[in-house]
Amino acid sequence: MSGAHDLAVVGGGVHGATVALFCARAGMNTVLFERGSLCREASGVNAGTLTMQMTRVALIPYALKAHAMWASARDWLGHDVGVVVCDGLSLAFTEREAELLTFRAGKRREAGAPIDLVSPARAQEVEPGLGPGVLLAGHCKVDGYANAYLTGQAYRAALIEAGVSLRERTPVSGVAREEAGFAVQTAAGPVRARRLVLAGGVWLEEMAAWLGIDLPIKVLVNQLAVTERVEPVMRTVVGIASGLLSLKQYPHGTVVIGGGWQGKGDRERGGAEIVPESLIGNMRLACHAIPALKNARLARAWAGLEAETRDALPAVGPLPGIPEAYICGSVHSGYTSGPYLARLLAQRMLGTEPADPLFPIDRLLAPAAPPTPVPSAAGRAADEQPHHV
Amino acid sequence: MALPKPHEADLVVIGAGPAGAAAALAASRAGLSVVLLDEAASPGGQVYRAPPAGLSVSPGKRGPDDDAGDALRAGIAASSVVWRGSARVWSVSGAFRVDAVTPSGNESFFAPRLVAATGAHERLVPFPGWTKPGVIGLAAATILLKSQGMIPGRRSVVAGCGPLLAAVAAKIVVAGGAVAAVVDLSGPGDWLRALPGLARRPDLLRQGLGWALKLGAARVPVLFRHGVVAVEGAEACERVVAAPVDTEGRPRGGSLRGFEADALAIGHGLVPGAEITKLLRARHHFDPAAGGWTPVRDAFGRCSVAGLYAVGDGAAVAGAEPARLSGQLAGLAAAHDAGRIPLEAFEREAASVRAGLARMSAFAGAVGRLMRPRPAMVEAIAPETVICRCEDVTRSEIETAIAEGARDINQLKHFTRCGMGPCQGRMCGETAAGLLALQVGSREEVGYWTGRPPLRPVPLADLLGRFDYGDIPVPTPAPL
Amino acid sequence: MTALRFAGGFERGATVTFHVDGAAVRAHSGETLAAALLAAGVVALRRSPRDGAPRGAYCFMGVCQECVVRVDGALRQSCQVAVVDGLSVELRGAV
Numbered sequence: 001m002s003g004a005h006d007l008a009v010v011g012g013g014v015h016g017a018t019v020a021l022f023c024a025r026a027g028m029n030t031v032l033f034e035r036g037s038l039c040r041e042a043s044g045v046n047a048g049t050l051t052m053q054m055t056r057v058a059l060i061p062y063a064l065k066a067h068a069m070w071a072s073a074r075d076w077l078g079h080d081v082g083v084v085v086c087d088g089l090s091l092a093f094t095e096r097e098a099e100l101l102t103f104r105a106g107k108r109r110e111a112g113a114p115i116d117l118v119s120p121a122r123a124q125e126v127e128p129g130l131g132p133g134v135l136l137a138g139h140c141k142v143d144g145y146a147n148a149y150l151t152g153q154a155y156r157a158a159l160i161e162a163g164v165s166l167r168e169r170t171p172v173s174g175v176a177r178e179e180a181g182f183a184v185q186t187a188a189g190p191v192r193a194r195r196l197v198l199a200g201g202v203w204l205e206e207m208a209a210w211l212g213i214d215l216p217i218k219v220l221v222n223q224l225a226v227t228e229r230v231e232p233v234m235r236t237v238v239g240i241a242s243g244l245l246s247l248k249q250y251p252h253g254t255v256v257i258g259g260g261w262q263g264k265g266d267r268e269r270g271g272a273e274i275v276p277e278s279l280i281g282n283m284r285l286a287c288h289a290i291p292a293l294k295n296a297r298l299a300r301a302w303a304g305l306e307a308e309t310r311d312a313l314p315a316v317g318p319l320p321g322i323p324e325a326y327i328c329g330s331v332h333s334g335y336t337s338g339p340y341l342a343r344l345l346a347q348r349m350l351g352t353e354p355a356d357p358l359f360p361i362d363r364l365l366a367p368a369a370p371p372t373p374v375p376s377a378a379g380r381a382a383d384e385q386p387h388h389v
Numbered sequence: 390m391a392l393p394k395p396h397e398a399d400l401v402v403i404g405a406g407p408a409g410a411a412a413a414l415a416a417s418r419a420g421l422s423v424v425l426l427d428e429a430a431s432p433g434g435q436v437y438r439a440p441p442a443g444l445s446v447s448p449g450k451r452g453p454d455d456d457a458g459d460a461l462r463a464g465i466a467a468s469s470v471v472w473r474g475s476a477r478v479w480s481v482s483g484a485f486r487v488d489a490v491t492p493s494g495n496e497s498f499f500a501p502r503l504v505a506a507t508g509a510h511e512r513l514v515p516f517p518g519w520t521k522p523g524v525i526g527l528a529a530a531t532i533l534l535k536s537q538g539m540i541p542g543r544r545s546v547v548a549g550c551g552p553l554l555a556a557v558a559a560k561i562v563v564a565g566g567a568v569a570a571v572v573d574l575s576g577p578g579d580w581l582r583a584l585p586g587l588a589r590r591p592d593l594l595r596q597g598l599g600w601a602l603k604l605g606a607a608r609v610p611v612l613f614r615h616g617v618v619a620v621e622g623a624e625a626c627e628r629v630v631a632a633p634v635d636t637e638g639r640p641r642g643g644s645l646r647g648f649e650a651d652a653l654a655i656g657h658g659l660v661p662g663a664e665i666t667k668l669l670r671a672r673h674h675f676d677p678a679a680g681g682w683t684p685v686r687d688a689f690g691r692c693s694v695a696g697l698y699a700v701g702d703g704a705a706v707a708g709a710e711p712a713r714l715s716g717q718l719a720g721l722a723a724a725h726d727a728g729r730i731p732l733e734a735f736e737r738e739a740a741s742v743r744a745g746l747a748r749m750s751a752f753a754g755a756v757g758r759l760m761r762p763r764p765a766m767v768e769a770i771a772p773e774t775v776i777c778r779c780e781d782v783t784r785s786e787i788e789t790a791i792a793e794g795a796r797d798i799n800q801l802k803h804f805t806r807c808g809m810g811p812c813q814g815r816m817c818g819e820t821a822a823g824l825l826a827l828q829v830g831s832r833e834e835v836g837y838w839t840g841r842p843p844l845r846p847v848p849l850a851d852l853l854g855r856f857d858y859g860d861i862p863v864p865t866p867a868p869l
Numbered sequence: 870m871t872a873l874r875f876a877g878g879f880e881r882g883a884t885v886t887f888h889v890d891g892a893a894v895r896a897h898s899g900e901t902l903a904a905a906l907l908a909a910g911v912v913a914l915r916r917s918p919r920d921g922a923p924r925g926a927y928c929f930m931g932v933c934q935e936c937v938v939r940v941d942g943a944l945r946q947s948c949q950v951a952v953v954d955g956l957s958v959e960l961r962g963a964v
Contacts (some may be wrong), residue, residue, distance in 0.1 A: 044803060260864075275482070295849075296849055297848050298847050300841045334458050529930065534932060598901045775920075775922075779934065781922075814931050
């Protein structure tokens with residue numbers, strides 16, 4: 001296979017780009033395929049929140065290390081993604097939310113997140129913009145946000161500097177196994193590589209199918225909204241106990257409002273449509289938390305796709321039965337944890353033992369049998385009653 | 390959550406200018422129940438804008454537009470069309486749901502068919518100083534003159550291209566204001582070439598010649614084949630500098646002419662405000678003659694999305710009368726598609742409207758050529774000129790982003806914040822796309838801003854309504 | 870009332886008084902706030918976010934967002950607001 005690359009990465013979001021970056025820096029001749037432009041799907045249109053208080057318990061150790069990576073992006077990525085490290089609050093306005101918060105903060109604390117439960121008065125000191133009615137708050141010093149829309153620009157420069165052969169606007173139609181690796185099919189013909197990483201976000205299901213692997217991936221359609229620039233109304237990342245609000249004001253004055261309220265869309269159309277009730281509900285929640293927001297104007301709303309596996313834990317590791325093929329993605333709060341998980345995979349591919357365990361997909365491939373319990377499954381079951389009915 | 394009671398109709402029409410009003414009336418006459426929404430308090434659109442309550446035009450000073458506007462409003466009032474004014478449409482979704490902030494809060498309207506008739510906005514190719522207070526659009530000047538009884542400044546320069554130049558300048562003169570100069574990108578030769586087309590609308594040609602005569606009588610200097618190259622002043626427009634340009638509007642050297650003025654009314658043509666068809670993901674194509682990106686439509690305004698019709702200058706810039714006829718066709722088509730007009734009657738009625746529209750095409754084509762986009766002007770913009778007014782993004786910052794790999798307009802937005810401000814890219818979009826097209830080869834490659842709600846910025850307070858925390862339908866928490 | 874309002878052809882509504890950053894401004898009922906501000910010589914309505922440059926009403930038809938001011942506390946496009954007696958208007962600095 002003369003002229004073959006050491007590594008082909010399919011998918012140019014945070015996961016694919018990070019694997020490509022570390023592998024290329026370690027000397028692999030790397031090619032990265034992206035059907036559009038880098039980080040323009042989930043990695044570029046998400047809310048940019050780098051919080052522990054919305055992260056799954058099993059991912060807390062990873063998210064803490066990823067948070068440190070984002071905070072030092074200038075050092076290892078070499079380019080700015082507008083990261084601000086600040087305090088974070090998760091609020092409870094009702095007794096039920098206070099129970100939920102106490103339970104969830106406790107679990108996350110056990111997993112290593114430095115979350116303290118604080119009084120309304122203390123919460124008000126941390127975030128003077130808070131409205132009345134807070135019963136209890138989770139306070140975490142390790143929080144913050146990035147400017148997600150800058151992700152592609154930063155990674156693009158870093159990948160080029162690392163010598164990655166960058167193929168943007170190059171859709172891949174399939175991958176064929178060959179004697180010494182893989183043939184990645186593009187409109188311009190096949191591109192060969194000895195190793196393969198599939199990092200296609202919500203499109204991982206189709207990608208895995210290229211190699212005969214049946215990996216169901218659920219598609220969430222998360223709505224987000226942003227105000228126009230306004231005077232300072234808040235200085236922390238604010239959420240609520242259920243996790244269905246994320247709110248922060250960027251240094252330039254816009255306020256990004258999210259929390260996973262669902263819009264309409266799918267893999268074919270992307271985040272096609274905003275559901276007005278969901279948007280209004282999300283805005284009400286936001287203005288309840290930070291009343292001064294009412295005086296701002298909504299400038300733009302959009303929806304992005306988030307990938308979720310059957311157990312809502314990542315798909316990061318080797319593809320079973322296919323030597324030198326890997327998968328990387330489907331991470332809940334994937335923007336927060338993505339760089340660290342992807343770097344772990346790169347470590348594994350480079351022959352070192354990853355500093356933390358990967359999330360191999362074997363557990364997700366069992367046919368109709370019930371899913372194997374995972375560490376957090378018990379917590380999830382006990383916790384999954386609807387919040388408001 | 391208790392949203393106000395939905396309003397259901399056979400057809401919702403967004404925009405009550407000549408196109409939207411005609412669509413609503415045609416559909417309503419054919420038996421459809423129609424809701425007509427507009428941001429303004431009364432129907433009429435920009436061209437037939439009603440004088441606001443409290444101001445009135447004296448009987449002797451009424452022009453043909455005043456009469457046409459009154460006729461339009463009387464037509465709507467006498468019809469069964471449900472008129473909802475002061476309605477800020479912010480979301481259009483599904484097939485179809487329209488959400489609007491009205492004086493009574495957020496209201497939702499539902500109909501299986503939707504006519505988008507949202508009109509055009511002005512193109513302005515930036516130059517140093519174009520952001521200074523006192524610099525306004527030509528259409529803005531028209532609004533001040535026609536519906537506010539105001540001139541734009543104590544001493545104005547009127548610049549750009551097309552018939553509005555003479556109209557605005559003459560109206561300022563008639564009102565007793567001073568016009569320091571008219572600066573026209575076109576030359577006398579361009580106007581001569583346009584004459585046969587313009588002559589197809591003798592009424593409008595006569596009106597235009599009348600304006601020109603008034604300017605001549607007032608000895609207003611007219612600079613043909615000139616463009617504005619700078620506006621100077623500390624806090625606002627104090628001086629307007631013009632220079633000779635070539636046929637494409639590009640400064641070609643030659644002596645600068647400066648005019649003391651506290652107002653500059655300037656416009657370089659019109660751009661269809663096709664935000665609704667973009668939001669609904671209809672197919673669009675780039676058509677410079679129509680003003681830019683325009684929805685792909687059949688002869689009746691039907692778009693690629695079933696049940697969606699686009700009419701008037703918001704679909705393809707052609708002027709008020711063609712807009713009215715295009716609206717009428719879409720109204721008929723909506724009624725026919727809903728099974729209310731049999732094929733034969735539909736074809737008969739449509740044929741006469743289409744014939745009228747065809748007669749307009751020579752005039753619209755002549756005006757369109759005078760007001761055509763001029764990519765060379767975009768190419769000539771100086772590096773430090775602000776392109777995006779909302780976010781203060783300069784041409785050189787856009788060029789840097791292009792050098793860093795931005796290849797389409799939405800990626801450029803991510804790299805620079807150009808287009809992320811409250812005007813939602815309406816003021817900078819044409820220029821930014823033009824700059825990108827110079828590098829990547831074509832406007833088609835560059836694409837257009839992805840349609841996003843809200844269609845205009847909405848105060849959150851207007852969206853929220855009254856609510857109790859317990860009523861917010863918070864979905865099931867994410868897994869722990 | 871000022872040099873910009875022309876006499877011929879317009880019958881104006883009643884005089885109203887509103888306040889801009891505390892200073893009284895007179896206008897006529899029926900005028901938009903943007904036009905009334907222009908007539909009163911208040912042309913710089915905000916400062917641009919990065920350069921701090923003055924900006925004023927540009928399109929007068931609801932598109933450009935340059936004429937946004939706080940009206941009785943809420944952000945409004947002044948070209949879409951009719952003046953009424955007692956309106957309290959605050960101009961925005963650089964936001």
